[in-house]
Amino acid sequence: MQLEFSPADEQFRNEVASWLRDHLCGEFAAIRGRGGPGDEHHFVDERKAWERTLAEGGWTCIGWPEQWGGRGATIEQQVIFNEEYARAGGPGRLGHIGETLTGPTLLAFGSEQQKQRYLPDIRAGQAFWCQGYSEPGAGSDLSNIKTRAEWDEQERVWRFYGQKVWTSLAHESDFIFVLARTDVSQRGHRGLSFFLVPLAQEGLEIRPITQLTGTAEFNEVFFDGACCSPEDLVGEEGDGWRVAMGLLGFERGVSTLGQQMLFQVELDEVIRLAKENGASRQPALRQRIAEAHIGLRTLRYNSLRMLSGEDDGSLSREAMIYKLAWSNWHRNLGKLAMDVLGPEAELVESAPYELNRLQSLFLFTRADTIYGGTNQIQRNLIAERALGMPREPRGDA
Amino acid sequence: MDFTFTAEQLEFRDTVAGLLKTEVTSDSIRARWSTDSGKDPALQEQLLAMGVYSLLFPESLGGLGMDAIDAVLLAEACGAVALPEPLAETMMVASPLLVDILNRGLGNGAIQPIIDGVMDGRVNVAVLHPINPYLNFAADVDWILAGSGDGLYLLPRDAVNLTPAKSLDPSRRLSSVEFDPSAEHRVAGGEVGAALLRASLNLGGLTVAAQLLGLSELLVSQSVQYTQDRNQFGRPVGANQAVKHLLADVAVQLEYARPVVARAAYTVGVSPERADFAVSHAKLAATRVAQLAARQAIQVHGAMGYTWECDVQIAAKRIWALSYEWGDEGFHKNRIHEWLLQPNALLGPEYTFGRRSLVG
Numbered sequence: 176m177q178l179e180f181s182p183a184d185e186q187f188r189n190e191v192a193s194w195l196r197d198h199l200c201g202e203f204a205a206i207r208g209r210g211g212p213g214d215e216h217h218f219v220d221e222r223k224a225w226e227r228t229l230a231e232g233g234w235t236c237i238g239w240p241e242q243w244g245g246r247g248a249t250i251e252q253q254v255i256f257n258e259e260y261a262r263a264g265g266p267g268r269l270g271h272i273g274e275t276l277t278g279p280t281l282l283a284f285g286s287e288q289q290k291q292r293y294l295p296d297i298r299a300g301q302a303f304w305c306q307g308y309s310e311p312g313a314g315s316d317l318s319n320i321k322t323r324a325e326w327d328e329q330e331r332v333w334r335f336y337g338q339k340v341w342t343s344l345a346h347e348s349d350f351i352f353v354l355a356r357t358d359v360s361q362r363g364h365r366g367l368s369f370f371l372v373p374l375a376q377e378g379l380e381i382r383p384i385t386q387l388t389g390t391a392e393f394n395e396v397f398f399d400g401a402c403c404s405p406e407d408l409v410g411e412e413g414d415g416w417r418v419a420m421g422l423l424g425f426e427r428g429v430s431t432l433g434q435q436m437l438f439q440v441e442l443d444e445v446i447r448l449a450k451e452n453g454a455s456r457q458p459a460l461r462q463r464i465a466e467a468h469i470g471l472r473t474l475r476y477n478s479l480r481m482l483s484g485e486d487d488g489s490l491s492r493e494a495m496i497y498k499l500a501w502s503n504w505h506r507n508l509g510k511l512a513m514d515v516l517g518p519e520a521e522l523v524e525s526a527p528y529e530l531n532r533l534q535s536l537f538l539f540t541r542a543d544t545i546y547g548g549t550n551q552i553q554r555n556l557i558a559e560r561a562l563g564m565p566r567e568p569r570g571d572a
Numbered sequence: 573m574d575f576t577f578t579a580e581q582l583e584f585r586d587t588v589a590g591l592l593k594t595e596v597t598s599d600s601i602r603a604r605w606s607t608d609s610g611k612d613p614a615l616q617e618q619l620l621a622m623g624v625y626s627l628l629f630p631e632s633l634g635g636l637g638m639d640a641i642d643a644v645l646l647a648e649a650c651g652a653v654a655l656p657e658p659l660a661e662t663m664m665v666a667s668p669l670l671v672d673i674l675n676r677g678l679g680n681g682a683i684q685p686i687i688d689g690v691m692d693g694r695v696n697v698a699v700l701h702p703i704n705p706y707l708n709f710a711a712d713v714d715w716i717l718a719g720s721g722d723g724l725y726l727l728p729r730d731a732v733n734l735t736p737a738k739s740l741d742p743s744r745r746l747s748s749v750e751f752d753p754s755a756e757h758r759v760a761g762g763e764v765g766a767a768l769l770r771a772s773l774n775l776g777g778l779t780v781a782a783q784l785l786g787l788s789e790l791l792v793s794q795s796v797q798y799t800q801d802r803n804q805f806g807r808p809v810g811a812n813q814a815v816k817h818l819l820a821d822v823a824v825q826l827e828y829a830r831p832v833v834a835r836a837a838y839t840v841g842v843s844p845e846r847a848d849f850a851v852s853h854a855k856l857a858a859t860r861v862a863q864l865a866a867r868q869a870i871q872v873h874g875a876m877g878y879t880w881e882c883d884v885q886i887a888a889k890r891i892w893a894l895s896y897e898w899g900d901e902g903f904h905k906n907r908i909h910e911w912l913l914q915p916n917a918l919l920g921p922e923y924t925f926g927r928r929s930l931v932g
């Protein structure tokens with residue numbers, strides 16, 4: 176065990192911090208701290224421009240190998256980058272899905288041609304991606320996917336029929352990776368394949384879904400004959416489940432540390448407010464603030480430990496507990512923020528439904544325990560996979 | 573001792589609840605969101621005809637002569653449909669305060685006509701207690717009973733300045749209220765003013781607590797329904813213990829909160845000067861179950877629970893607003909521990925249920 180960063184790492188930290196200081200200003204000053212959870216719909220064009228600026232500075236995809244434009248950054252360096260990015264108030268990353276999900280998945284499972292076609296644009300902050308997994312009938316039971324991919328022999332393309340739902344940021348994206356059924360005679364995770372599909376085309380319609388917050392971050396995506404070329408099938412036909420699960424393994428990635436820095440920024444805001452409005456004099460709130468602080472520290476130590484392990488995309492025990500731990504912590508923080516606001520918690524900023532930062536935080540954290548595997552599913556995974564307890568029976572309705 | 577409600581009390585509740593269930597649907601609530609007033613005037617007429625606006629006025633004044641125990645059941649029924657209109661507040665907070673003022677011979681003859689007006693639906697009164705920074709549905713009130721310091725003021729609508737403010741709950745119509753606490757409008761001050769304000773705070777806390785119970789029940793029933801209808805892994809999601817337990821926990825807390833609220837209503841009715849503790853307990857217990865209900869209801873609905881379209885948001889957002897109205901958790905916990913920790917607090921087994929009787 177060795178818990179300090181090396182001098183070289185500290186130097187890297189300075190480099191990141193000073194680059195961000197020099198660039199997250201001027202035209203980008205307005206987007207500092209914006210576009211995070213609950214605020215994704217704001218400053219989309221500016222944030223896309225920011226992605227390109229980041230890319231020019233060499234700060235997108237730093238964990239990718241140098242061959243693909245990355246820096247081959249070590250885990251420590253990626254941690255540092257994410258921390259400094261959050262500390263500097265870097266805006267919510269629109270390139271996040273491409274960089275942390277599509278990229279690593281193509282690096283692990285993609286063909287040479289796919290890498291060449293897609294990685295450079297992700298790296299350049301030019302192409303934005305969304306995740307097409309969930310469907311109306313396939314939420315927790317992801318393998319119940321009904322969207323079909325049919326081979327069109329005449330046009331030599333895969334054609335898609337069906338519907339995805341809850342697709343975050345589809346309306347701001349260029350591509351969607353789609354888990355679809357290529358063999359309809361198969362059920363469950365057999366007969367699925369993983370595709371890379373452009374969003375702007377005939378036979379594909381995106382309809383935003385308004386959320387509890389009054390804004391629309393996620394969407395329905397309807398496929399009625401939209402297509403992709405045979406080169407856009409990732410892995411073998413019928414191998415989609417393995418690719419899809421591999422991708423979820425990458426979600427454990429280093430972004431968790433940056434996420435915690437954002438959590439820290441939110442907690443600091445709650446503490447500042449508590450001091451300002453006198454809530455900090457209430458013993459019950461003081462204690463909850465202390466709980467929040469140590470809870471966040473605990474998350475950080477676990478993440479550092481989890482990232483110290485092998486980086487093979489497989490789920491480690493530590494990674495398995497992480498989603499449950501942070502989502503509960505964050506949900507509690509949302510509630511704490513409201514309680515610190517007190518009666519002001521109810522007041523939204525004028526028409527039509529502008530939430531303030533802490534209200535967005537509160538509402539958004541209601542979803543934290545749902546997306547990316549609900550708390551109940553996470554507990555099932557921990558019990559069944561980590562502890563080896565008997566699997567729950569499936570129904571056959 | 574009898575902790576149950578009488579058949580008549582339940583029957584009256586059922587009658588009003590029946591009307592509310594048919595008239596106050598999620599569609600009708602959503603329809604109110606896009607209107608300025610946020611109210612359904614036709615419903616008001618029907619409620620008036622049932623006598624709910626006369627409920628807590630004594631028979632000698634032409635009212636129905638019921639008390640807080642009767643009213644608490646109705647307030648819960650209002651919560652159970654997430655009724656946007658401040659019926660419970662008018663009935664349970666404004667009416668008793670008017671009677672209290674009248675009985676003390678205060679108000680310079682202004683009170684009687686106001687009471688008459690409330691009972692026949694011509695006059696609309698609201699109470700603005702200093703603990704609440706905003707008043708709900710203030711735009712069409714005729715009179716505001718407002719507190720400032722230990723003074724209580726009776727202000728006609730044109731003597732106050734209303735600035736509209738938006739609530740997280742699209743059903744609510746908040747305003748901040750400015751007024752000049754002048755002698756002209758003063759009804760009471762000093763100890764009497766403070767006592768009236770304290771009584772109104774307890775009535776307000778009780779009213780909100782009862783509504784929170786109803787709102788919790790509404791969310792439980794919506795959730796039970798959804799988890800039966802929604803299938804994953806080839807069976808209803810409600811078949812999973814993990815899901816069942818989320819809702820069972822709410823049901824247990826809800827049943828345990830009910831007698832707490834009933835007891836607070838009883839104390840407010842028979843011994844209002846001693847109701848602080850009981851009301852704070854009620855508000856805390858009801859807020860706790862309601863917050864849990866909102867959280868679990870969203871959880872068991874999955875992503876659907878996070879949408880604008882899903883009706884869970886109607887009750888959940890009301891709960892998040894009401895949790896802070898008439899004193900938040902910190903305020904009510906303080907009232908309890910300050911009382912318990914005072915040097916001569918009456919502690920020990922002989923006082924477990926209060927001195928001599930339940931009402932303590």
Ligand SMILES: Cc1cc2nc3c(=O)[nH]c(=O)nc-3n(C[C@H](O)[C@H](O)[C@H](O)COP(=O)(O)OP(=O)(O)OC[C@H]3O[C@@H](n4cnc5c(N)ncnc54)[C@H](O)[C@@H]3O)c2cc1C
Pocket residue numbers: 305306307308309310313314315316340341342343344393542545546547548549550551552555567802804805809812813814815871872873874875876878
């Ligand atoms: C803000 C947000 C963003 C999202 N973004 C995306 C995205 O970009 N791409 C994408 O593909 N998806 C996305 N999702 C969808 C998300 O992955 C699903 O919501 C999640 O998997 C749960 O599925 P569901 O909503 O259908 O809930 P359901 O599966 O219907 O679950 C309902 C309830 O039943 C419980 N339950 C279900 N099965 C079991 C079981 N076996 N044991 C115990 N409890 C069970 C659940 O825990 C939940 O409480 C997003 C969701 C949200 C809220």
